Amino acid sequence: MAALNIDAEEIEVFSTDPAVLDASSIVEPDVRPKRKRTRSRLLQGLQSNLSSPSLARIGRARSSSSPYHGPGSFSCVSLASNSSPFGQPSPGYFSVISPGGLSTAPTSVPGTPGFEYFEGAEDMLVSRKLTNADLAAATSAAASSLTVSLPAEFKPKKGVFTIWEHLPRELKIHVLEFMQPRELVLVSAVSRQFHELCFDGQLWQSFDASEFYTEIPAEALARIIVAAGPFIKNLNLRGCVQVEHYKRAEVIVRACKNLINATLEGCRNLQRTTLHSLVRNNEGLAHLNLTGLTAVTNTTCKLIAQSCPSLELLNVSWCKHVDATGIQAVIEGCSKLKDLRAREIKGFDSQDVAQTLFKTNNLERLLLSGCADLSDKTLKTIVHGLNPQIDILTELPIVPPRKLRHLDLSRCSSLTTSGLKALGHLVPNLEGLLLAHCHGLTDEALEVVIGTTPRLTHLDLEDCRGLTNRILSEHLAKAPCAPHLQELCISSCENLGDSGMLPVIRNCQNLRSLSLDNTRISDLVLAEAAAMVRRRAQRTEESSKRPQIGLSMVVYDCQHVTWTGVREVLSRNAEIRSRHKDRSQQQPQQTFPTEIIALKCYYGWNMTVDEHTKRVLKGDLAAANRLERKWADYMQANEEAGAGGAGGRRRRRRAREAQMAHADEEEGGAGVGVNGGGGRRRARTAACIVM
Known part of the structure; x- marks a missing residue:
């Protein structure tokens, strides 16, 4: 008790036992003297309270006793009217905890026996008012006391890949x-x-290193292939110069033993022994691309025929050490071969090789481009065989029709009309025929072929100078393949012009590509092509829908094609049409194109045409129309400026103004039409030529 530092002037001690209170300690409220108690008297009063028998007689139940044990201490409790958790007022007092842990202080409300009202208690024990902050704190404390934590087995485990681990x-x-x-x-x-x-x-069933081989070192590429080698079925090492070293190549070959498709094009320094090991270790090869490899020889072809009975595609184009004899061995050994690509391979003038090709009749694709040794006699043997039986009525050989679907005879300079006529009536499934740079062909060579190939979709007649407009207008436009034709190339055929192409464009409604450069066509062909695309394409009412390229045309170096025809194509590409759905509709409905023409014309105009096409593909038809209109003004003014006679100065001034306006559109007009903001003009002189 000596350790307590209590100021006697600030606090008064009272007892609730009548035996302790005497007459000297009680005075009337109005005459009570204000005297100061010393520290000693305060301690004496406390000791007398502790020794009072009334305090020992009044006790609390154990359930309401203090949870703290130990030596005696003081406990101060507020006498606020609603501070008791049981809804009853609790008087403020100083209680002393007994050494046994049970409190001997009274806990009853006023009126309980053993407690008498002490005068002056109003001044000393003042009730404290509760604020909103106190109520909020009490509410949160009560809510927290009712919170129950989840069991450990239901608590989520912390970790980054929790979902990944359970997949x-x-x-x-x-x-x-x-x-x-x-x-x-x-x-x-x-x-x-x-x-x-x-x-x-x-x-790793498919490993295509052609897309990323430049981004990783050679050792890493070899390690990847070695690690995944037993699982790789499709291997593409096109252009991978990292495997040129023989040690890396040997490691790769030893690891890959389950290949089905293998592309080694571009591995120029691949050793012959390494290539042979690859062929021996992969008996299930179905597609093998060895384009341009110097390690490929006739021995390699014989090894392929022995080790790869399931081969379906073989590409040995531009292999210098291979000739038709090696090709013959592959055809005889691989009965499932359907695709043979042997560009610029020598020795195809052999009748034995031609007879082997005739006997198989399994090839669907045969590419012999650049085989200068291929003659008319060899081609007849490939199609008819040796000494076939001839039908008396039709004068056609009685042989099974060929299964060819794609035939490439480009740059076979020895072929003439008599050799190509052998294809008539015997290639009914033909879809692609490439005869570019065969200068000896005439209309007679193509009449029978075009008339008997109803599935023809691709026809390449580039630089066939012996053809005339009759083969186009009388045969191709009326052939059974006309509705299915998609790509036509007559570039550098200087004798072909409007009379042959106009019927073709009218009847071939599914054309997707036209190569007409260096021909005699004019603006009429461009206008007819634009009308054809306009007829076949369905227009849309959604302005947000972007059009697609429906026809690609190449018309550069055509003397009769002017800017007027080019403008016709541009105006049709960006055309916005209005129509009435019914008579009751007051405002017409606008429709927008879904297909356009991608035009490649004279290089001086092509920059404007490309910019116009970009705007149309982005859906900005207003900007495209503005560009087309300004370009037309420029071209018209330019033509007037070149004309002689009076008014030449005025025409030249108009030409300069149109040139400046067109230059503004080319440099900053795109931003004006699309985004609504202009760009900074570039300084230029009057002598600057835009087109």
């Missing part, structure tokens, strides 16, 4: 399938689990 392995592999090979290699370094998943065989 099945199949789903993890499916997610990783969307990554590129380079990304898989980077992800494999995250952990052992990711390393195992990233090198799963399902992810």
Whole structure:
């Protein structure tokens, strides 16, 4: 008790036991003297309270006793009217905890026996008013006391890959399938689990190194192929110069033993022994591309015929050490071969090779472009065979029709009309025929072929100078293949012009590509092509829908094509038409194009045409029409400026103004039409030529 520092002037001690109170300590309220008690008298009063038998007689139940144990201490409780948790006022007092842990202070409300009202208590024990902050604190405390925490088994575990860890392995592999090979290699370094998943065989069935081989070193590329080698089925090393070293190539070849498709085009220094090992180790090869490899010889072809019975595609184009004898061995050994590509291979003047090609009759694609040794006799043997039986009525050989669907005889300079006529009536499934740079062909050579190939979609007659307009207007335009024709090339055919092309464009409604450069066509062909695209394409009422390129035309170096025809194409591309759905509609409905023409014309105009096409494809038809109109004003003024006679100065001034306006449109007008803001003009002189 000596350790307590209590000021006797600030606090008064009272007892609730009548035995303790005497007459000297009680005075009347109005005559009570204000005297100061010393520290000693205060301590004496406390000791007398402790020794009072009334305090020992009045006790609290154990359930309401103080939870704190230890030596005696003071407890101060507020006497606020509503501070008791049980809804009853609790008087403020100083209580002393007994050494046994049970409080001997009275806990009853006023009126309980053992408590008498002490005069002056109003001045000493003042009730405290509760504020909003106190109520909010009490509410939060009560709410927190009612909160119950979740059991440990229901609490979420902390971790970055919680969902990933619970996914099945199949789903993890499916997610990783969307990554590129380079990304898989980077992800494999995250952990052992990711390393195992990233090198799963399902992810490396197709390995295309042509897209990223320049971004990784050669050693890393070799390690990837070695790690995934047993699972790789489609291998593409096109242009990968990293595998030129024989040691890296040998490692790759030893690792890959289940290949189905293999592309080694561009691996120029690949050793012959390494290539032969690759062929021996992969008996299931179906597609093999060896374009331009110097290691390929006739021995390689014989090894392919022995080791790859399931081969369907072989590409040995531009292999200098291979001739038709090696091709013959592959055809005889690979009965499933359907696609043979042997561009610029020598030795096709052999009748034995031609007879072998005739006997197989499994080829659907035959590319012999640049085979200068291919003659008319050899081509007849490939189609008719040796000494076929001739039908008396039709004068046609009685042989099974060929299964060819695509035939490329471009740059076979030895072919003439008599050799090409052999294809008539015997290639009914032909879809693509390429005869570019065959100068010996005439109309007679193509009449029978075009008339007996109803599925023809691609026809290339570039630089066939012996053709005339009759083959186009009388045969191609009326042929059974006219509704299916999609691509036509007559570039550098100087004898072909409007009389041949106009019927073709009218009847061939599905044309997607026209190459007409260096011909005699004029603006009429351009106008007819624009009208054809306009007729076949359905227009849309949605202004936000972007048009697509429906026809690509090449018309540069055509003397009779002027800017008027080019303008006709541009105006049709950006045309906005108005129509009434019914008579009751007051305002017409606007329609927009869905297909346009991509035009490649004279190089001086092509910059404007390309910019116009860009604006149309973006859907900004207003800006495209403005560009077309200003370009037409410029071209018209330019023509007037070049004319002689009176008014030459005025025409030249108009030409300069139109030139400046067109230059503004080319440099900053795109921004004005699209985004609504102009650009800064570039300084120029009057002598600047735009077009």
